[in-house]
Amino acid sequence: MAAPQRRTDIGPPHFKEFLPPVIQKNYGDWKHHEVLSGGVMVHTANSGDKLWSVRVASPRLLSTDTIRDYAAMAEKYCGGYIRFTTRNNVEFLVSDEKNLEPLQKELNSKKYMMGGIGPRISNIVHTQGWIHCHSAASDASGIVKVLMDEFADYFTTKETPNKVRLAVACCVNMCGAVHCSDIAVVAIHRKVPTIDHDKVKNMCEIPSTIAACPTGAISPEPSKKSVKINADKCMYCGNCFTVCPPIEIHDPEYDGVAIVVGGKVGNLRSNPKFSKLAIPFIKNNPPRWPEVTAAVKKILDAYIAGAEKHERVGEWIERIGWEKFFKITGLPFTFQHIDDFVVARETFRTAATFKW
Amino acid sequence: MPKKYETPLLDELEKGPFPSFVTEIKKAAARSDMAADELGQLEKSYRDKRGYWKHGGIVGVRGYGSGVIGRYSSLADQFPDVANFHTVRINCTSGFFYTSKFLKEMCDIWDKYGSGLTNLHGSTGDLVLLGTNTENLEPIFAEFSSRGWDLGGSGSALRTPSCCVGPARCEWSNIDTLGITYSVTQEFQDEMHRPAFPYKFKIKTAGCAVDCIASIARADLSIIGTWKGKIAVDQGEVANYAKKGMKIQEEIVNKCPSKCMSYDGKELKIDDDNCVRCMHCIAKMTKALKPTGEKGATILMGSKAPFVIGATLSWVIVPFMKLEEPYDELKDLIRKMWEFWDEHGKNRERIGELVIRKGMREFLEFIGIDPVPQQVKEPRRDPFFFWTEADLQK
């Protein structure tokens, strides 16, 4: 059979083709919604029509087998309509209330996890890691799996003071929103890269390699038609490796993860915030990274115990003060915690007011 | 019968209640040698604590310079079926809505031509087909494009625009996030498929300041819905929330960032003139509070992850823009921004980094936007400011 005729620059199909009839009818005319349980919410339109959404966790990495199973359930209970959330959850869109129970029953029997709605831990935004990324300093899917195993109850039923948004990035490039998450794991390198000069000569453009360095640590090495790295200036970001792979940054012995906390993207109550460093380094310990899980649990537990209702992690920490955060959690404060990059002086304490 | 690898380390990640990505890879590996070698190589990564992928090179199908991410195993001798194992990005629908019919067709195509592994979705929002070899790229593109689907963006191009669920299923949306995303995507197909920018450019559209698409943190152009008008209060519904146990003073009034609310136990009052539209009260009392008046969006620019100058959040350039089809004002603004970037940007310099380097004045003058206090948290502190000849004549 001949291959079908290719077309270019057509863009995606119009989204209206994929909206269930109840949404087409009530588009832009929703009145309110209610969270019925960790995994179910109902939206009511001004017309009185209702739409139930059943949210289910996915590992984001999906086989076609599982997608076919989603499709089959969507056909059975949702007229074939299904959507995905920005945090990699699946949402079954139920317009007929009598399908709600049977759908949940089937999901339960197949061990799908319903949850992630309301003041809870939702699914973890993450990156490719060792599964498919060239610059990964750790795996992402593995860390996501062990964290979500640990906090499964907070996804399905138990509540937290407000939403807790977790993220995992497998290198400091941070595909995803690690830099603005409540608690996030970011993989880091800690050693100056090594240079294979012969390969640099053939593979890399010297000016763009030099420009890739945020700290100006890379300069030409004309005798070798290559570059050299000033070890005192290098902070191991690996940006040079992406531009010039013969500059090898991976180091299994010294690579690992850092934990950052207190970021948010929403504007509710307080402005969007960056995540800040809580733990500078935990070594890679696959397959289940128990030290990472324990560290995140320690921070989460302190937040749950200390935060007021509706406070996000960053809002809680700002209210009590970072010095108090380190005291409560018992996390050591180190030289790595004090900024020496571009916004350093904005972070120094310019007041005599602080807590003991 | 596909290959089989012993995976004692990865097997540990099939335990526990959360759905396992290892189980997913194994399902695909039961049918596909590519997925089997992916699994084998991943086990080795877990053993050696390092990745084994190389990047670069191939970027698209004939005529395109984006939509495909070249990936090559650095252990091709041991895992020949992932020697080249490229990602294909399919442009998602606005709001990530699908039908079972499409999903099944996608699975059929992908089982025929690829590993059977996907990401729903990638970080930018594409429907990611994870892993196929070079000769399958053209057939995959023909299969999808003949059915009305196109590739997403990658490289120094406009990346696949994405948005929150918006008016499709949210009472808070001030703008048609899905319509804007679709319209902008269709308008700029060339910029998406034939990379001509200094670096990537992301557009994300959120219906309100809750920002469920994280536009303020990860988009070169962040469009965030807002309004100019009062918040209508349904006092009956306020009473219902109180009756159901909501501590309105503590949970709502005290949490208001601009302290523009008061509650005497009966009536909730809002001083709309001082409201900053943060969405807290509306999100918590959705049945009682509704924005009214003119709807539109705040346009911000420049957010990105840490490379190269540290992470940035987007900052306001246009405090309020009406957004109605065909969105010409928005599209003109985007074109002007690209023109500025094209003229001054260096390779791998994001537009936000460029504006920080050149200064907001030069940028705002170029795109024709006046300075207003809404663009800054506070005026400058230092006395080192520039005067142009024209300024001196004023």
Place this chain on the structure above:
Amino acid sequence: MEKAEVAQKIYELVEKSTGKKKLKSSDIQKTISADLNITRDDVKAALKDLVDEGKLIYTYFGGSFVEIPPK
């Protein structure tokens, strides 16, 4: 100027830079439009033809470039 002539100039520019400096699409547009005193859209159209025909390809290495395909 004929589109084919513009395409020829683009190809020569890319050929000349090969091994020295990787060119971005915008580099090509700026250089050729200035050299031939034509609009950037004209250059873009000619470049599109070259890529559609497979005479030039886009590549990626920490940025997108236009290059001559490997033999």
